[in-house]
Amino acid sequence: MILMWAFMLILGIAIIFLSVKFKLEPLLLVPIGFFIFFSNIPGNPLVGQGGLLTNLFNLLIGSELLPLFIFISIGAMMDFNLLISNPFYTVIGAFSQVGIFLTFLMASYFGFDIRSAASIASIGTADGPTSIYVTSMLKPDLIAPVSLAAYTYVSIIPLLIPLILKIFVTKNEMESNTKVNQNISKKTLMIFPFLLILLVGLVAPMALPLIGFLMFGNFLRINGQTQKLKETAEKELAMISTILIAMLIGANMSADLFFRFDTLMIFSLGIVAFILNLAFGVLAGKIFHIFDKSFNPSIGASGNSAFPMASRVVHTYAQQKNRHSFLLPAALSANAAGQIASAVAGTFLLQSVLTGEQNVYNVAFSAFWKSTLIMIAFGFALFIFGKFMKNKTQKSTF
DSSP: OHHHHHHHHHHHHHHHHHHHHHTSOHHHHHHHHHHHHHHTSTTOTTSSTTOHHHHHIIIIITTSHHHHHHHHHHHHHOOTHHHHHSGGGHHHHHHTTHHHHHHHHHHHHTTOOHHHHHHHHGGGGSOHHHHHHHHHHHOGGGHHHHHHHHHHHHHTHHHHHHHHHHHHOOHHHHTOOOOOOOOOOHHHHHHHHHHHHHHHHHHOGGGHHHHHHHHHHHHHHHSSSOHHHHHHIIIIIHHHHHHHHHHHHHHTOOHHHHSSHHHHHHHHHHHHHHHHHHHHHHHHHHHHHHHOTTOOGGGGGGOSSOTTHHHHHHHHHHHHHOTTOOOHHHHHHHHHHHHHHHHHHHHHHHHHHHTTOOOHHHHHHHHHHHHHHHHHHHHHHHHHHHHHHHHHHHHHTO
16 A cells, blocks of 8 residues: 555656656646645545545536536637638548547457446547546546546647657658648638537537537637637636646546556556547548548548647648648648547447447447548538538628
8 A cells, every 4th residue: 555655646746747848738737747646645635535626526527517618718729710611621530539439349348338438438539528528427436547548648649649640651641731721701600600509419419518618619719709708718717627627637546546457447548549549530631642642641640639739740740751841721620620520429429328228339330420420411511501601702792
């Protein structure tokens, strides 16, 4: 027991050191590491049964409140202009979630019950709020390790993406310099949040909390009359929510919880989910490249919800290989698609599990094809919507 306690104290300090030293998401990992250290001091009255930090964890994270607040902040930061202009990037977003369903099957194979397996697989969404949302609905006692794994692996996206690109993208493919359209009117951007909420409500109501809060934040950004609310959501709300989530995750990582076989498996399967999603995103990009030689497959690595980190890493890596390359707009398009696709994939997996189906293959296949078809249909809907709004805008100018 003394060794376990000592390890947790060292782990907390190590997380802080690595985060600060290598600039790995210090806004998240510094408070997580600090409170892992702090909460594992023996006899700490703030943790455990009736402890303030434990009660706050159940109230603010277990209830999904803070994760949803984070989605408001993300929405306030996102510009969907690029995605609406390039609607078929939704395909990249969809295939960047394949690792979620494969990890679900792997977790089941290793003996996890169906609810635990789905919670673990949600780590692959590369989206802490989505992971917390799914886990709180299915397996609340796994929120701490699942959320810690999710946020930890998001922080090492800058290390994972270059590795995946080095393996899968050839030198010739890296020479491709993808151009994207950016010609969406303000009216189109203002209608988009309501259109997306309506579509999600009709086909995937379980995703409404995540998508609804995301679109609310985005509408604050684009309507032109709520600039102060947008800035508050983007800055103060994001920082307050982030520090509370990080503190409470760290405070609930006790030695008893960490030194369990299932916790170690959660971390192992979580990194597998991340790697698989990045790989399948790049493979989708390679298919795009077959039909359009100007498309750089590296863009596929940004088809996850680590916004805007993944797109920046892809852009930087591409410039290192080809200084004339400028992939940021295209990568941001795929990144925006990945943000929506991760919420859709995670909630379809949640929805499939809640039907009571016990055959894991049926659950995985059902969630995969539904979420993929929805994202492809969403791409077509965006294409039609964009064309309609463009024609309407052109007619109004004559």
